[in-house]
Amino acid sequence: MTDRFVYMDYNATTPLHPEVKRRMTEDLEVYANASSMHEAGRRARSRVESARAAVATLIGSGDDAERVLFTSGGSESNNTVFATMFHLGRKGPRKGIVTTAIEHPCVLNSAAWLCDEGFPVRFVGVDSHGRVDMDELSSAVDDSTLLVSVMAANNEIGTVQDMAAIAKLAKSRGALVHTDATQAVGKIPVDVKAWGVDYLTMSCHKLYGPKGIGALYVAKDAPLVPLIRGGHQEHGLRAGTYNNVGILGFGAAAELAWAELPAYRERIGALRKRLAEGILAAVPKVRINGHPTEVLPNTLNVSFPGAEGEAILLYLDLAGIEVSTGSACASGSLEPSHVLLATGLGPELAHGSIRFSMGRETTADDVDYVLERLPPIIARLRAMSTVEA
Amino acid sequence: MSEAFSWLYSDTVKEHFTNPRNLFDPAEGFQADAQGLTGNVKCGDQMMFMLKIRDDVIADVRWKTYGCASAIASTSMLSEVVKGMGIREAYNIKPDDIARKLGGLPDNKIHCSVLGDKALRAAIDDYLDKTGRSGLFRNEGATVICTCLNITDRDIEEAVKAGARDWQGLQERTKIGTVCGGCKEKAEELLSDYVHIFA
Numbered sequence: 001m002t003d004r005f006v007y008m009d010y011n012a013t014t015p016l017h018p019e020v021k022r023r024m025t026e027d028l029e030v031y032a033n034a035s036s037m038h039e040a041g042r043r044a045r046s047r048v049e050s051a052r053a054a055v056a057t058l059i060g061s062g063d064d065a066e067r068v069l070f071t072s073g074g075s076e077s078n079n080t081v082f083a084t085m086f087h088l089g090r091k092g093p094r095k096g097i098v099t100t101a102i103e104h105p106c107v108l109n110s111a112a113w114l115c116d117e118g119f120p121v122r123f124v125g126v127d128s129h130g131r132v133d134m135d136e137l138s139s140a141v142d143d144s145t146l147l148v149s150v151m152a153a154n155n156e157i158g159t160v161q162d163m164a165a166i167a168k169l170a171k172s173r174g175a176l177v178h179t180d181a182t183q184a185v186g187k188i189p190v191d192v193k194a195w196g197v198d199y200l201t202m203s204c205h206k207l208y209g210p211k212g213i214g215a216l217y218v219a220k221d222a223p224l225v226p227l228i229r230g231g232h233q234e235h236g237l238r239a240g241t242y243n244n245v246g247i248l249g250f251g252a253a254a255e256l257a258w259a260e261l262p263a264y265r266e267r268i269g270a271l272r273k274r275l276a277e278g279i280l281a282a283v284p285k286v287r288i289n290g291h292p293t294e295v296l297p298n299t300l301n302v303s304f305p306g307a308e309g310e311a312i313l314l315y316l317d318l319a320g321i322e323v324s325t326g327s328a329c330a331s332g333s334l335e336p337s338h339v340l341l342a343t344g345l346g347p348e349l350a351h352g353s354i355r356f357s358m359g360r361e362t363t364a365d366d367v368d369y370v371l372e373r374l375p376p377i378i379a380r381l382r383a384m385s386t387v388e389a
Numbered sequence: 390m391s392e393a394f395s396w397l398y399s400d401t402v403k404e405h406f407t408n409p410r411n412l413f414d415p416a417e418g419f420q421a422d423a424q425g426l427t428g429n430v431k432c433g434d435q436m437m438f439m440l441k442i443r444d445d446v447i448a449d450v451r452w453k454t455y456g457c458a459s460a461i462a463s464t465s466m467l468s469e470v471v472k473g474m475g476i477r478e479a480y481n482i483k484p485d486d487i488a489r490k491l492g493g494l495p496d497n498k499i500h501c502s503v504l505g506d507k508a509l510r511a512a513i514d515d516y517l518d519k520t521g522r523s524g525l526f527r528n529e530g531a532t533v534i535c536t537c538l539n540i541t542d543r544d545i546e547e548a549v550k551a552g553a554r555d556w557q558g559l560q561e562r563t564k565i566g567t568v569c570g571g572c573k574e575k576a577e578e579l580l581s582d583y584v585h586i587f588a
Contacts, residue, residue: 306455307455308433308434308455308456308457308460309457310457310458311406311456311457311458311460311461314397314406314457314458318407327433327457328432328433329433329434329456329457329460329498336433347430347431347432347433348430348431351430351433383414384409384412384413384453384454384455384461385453385454385455386426386428386435386436386437386453386454386455387430387435387455
């Protein structure tokens with residue numbers, strides 16, 4: 001076995017930024033209820049609001065920080081939007097939900113729930129690079145459409161959507177627009193104003209902050225029905241005592257992500273290029289999935305025909321390299337990645353797909369270690385295989 | 390690092406995954422008397438068994454697998470188990486026997502070991518065909534599913550191989566469940582497994 005440990009699963013989750021960790025450790029002392037009127041409460045509240053400002057700045061809402069609501073994470077943020085649509089659709093004339101075939105299960109299952117409740121739901125397809133088919137989107141959205149929900153960047157293949165164009169189209173037909181930007185925030189510039197979206201979902205643990213905290217941006221005139229009812233926190237839109245440490249951790253992570261973003265993009269982008277070129281040079285017959293240019297700088301999804309993804313993942317794991325796969329074997333179902341299938345990839349290429357997602361701590365040395373260990377693993381599995389590469 | 394934590398599968402699975410036994414090596418020049426291929430790349434698993442048979446005993450075996458860790462490990466384990474075994478006994482190995490020898494498999498991985506025994510049976514059937522004894526063992530060791538009409542799991546398997554894809558198609562071919570219907574749940578479970586493997 002090996003002492004090397006190369007974590008390349010940052011799209012699943014990230015470690016705490018050391019500075020976030022340091023600040024959260026201090027923040028553990030901030031115990032007062034941020035809704036209390038007394039001084040300790042007011043102090044806590046003031047720090048919560050500073051954190052909100054940092055998160056708002058990261059998504060281009062710095063001048064209107066109160067549009068950001070803290071939630072327990074991306075899933076809650078997405079569920080809040082879809083629950084709001086349930087209430088709006090029952091009472092209003094618009095009921096149509098338009099989303100895409102490559103969304104996170106959280107959005108897919110929320111859309112499926114609305115479908116069960118009698119809402120017309122359309123799943124728009126994507127092209128071979130994973131970009132939303134704008135013609136299909138255009139024909140799917142009309143004056144009965146209540147919501148258009150499109151993820152800003154895909155978790156598996158990293159493809160980034162043209163959110164401004166999508167939102168413009170949806171708005172021109174009077175629909176509300178939601179984007180699940182869980183994978184985009186902290187990796188690429190995100191600007192709710194330039195994009196023109198009504199709702200934007202964020203999760204903190206994807207940007208070197210703690211788990212269990214996220215946020216939902218809600219544009220000024222966009223309707224919102226609380227998912228969690230109770231006290232008056234977050235203007236009554238999301239009840240529950242403020243999660244001081246989580247929120248302050250999110251604030252710290254957002255502040256650092258904002259400051260580090262330009263350097264991060266450049267450095268990680270170069271590592272992605274090094275990894276992609278290295279794999280193409282060392283392993284015959286591979287396919288890089290996702291968009292060639294409109295892609296997250298840290299995400300590289302590769303199909304290895306003739307080798308099965310779970311086996312690749314576990315051999316890499318034994319070499320100390322942590323990745324993920326779109327294989328059915330790893331999903332617990334019998335179907336491989338719905339994202340890769342939606343891009344038109346055959347099931348075999350989807351079963352043999354590996355996602356490398358890099359992050360702050362990834363070094364060129366890590367990439368070279370992967371390039372040293374990966375090719376013999378693929379060669380070994382292909383030699384073992386009944387399937388020609 | 391990894392050793393400090395319990396693995397996804399049993400230690401035996403890990404051992405066979407990292408050191409597969411009797412793996413086919415083209416450089417070796419293995420001359421098979423019979424071979425069988427089962428599974429479907431679409432589903433992510435495919436296995437091939439190659440057998441050398443002397444006096445109806447499996448003298449040597451090689452295999453290839455496209456599949457996950459448990460597919461690789463169960464094929465490897467099966468290859469060890471059948472070496473030196475008579476073809477009739479080998480034909481009747483059950484997936485559970487292999488899963489047990491591997492120290493258990495997660496529920497969603499049982500179909501991987503189901504494939505190994507099917508590829509082995511296909512290889513033995515190939516040998517029986519070549520020696521003029523086609524279908525000799527076909528109904529041995531089969532489990533009766535429909536007690537009214539004495540229809541076995543093998544009959545369901547054959548029906549799926551012949552094109553049955555749903556309950557109606559299975560009934561058209563076998564008349565299963567047309568008397569009391571009590572076997573429907575079990576039969577549909579097998580149908581779904583076999584469609585996954587053979588369709």
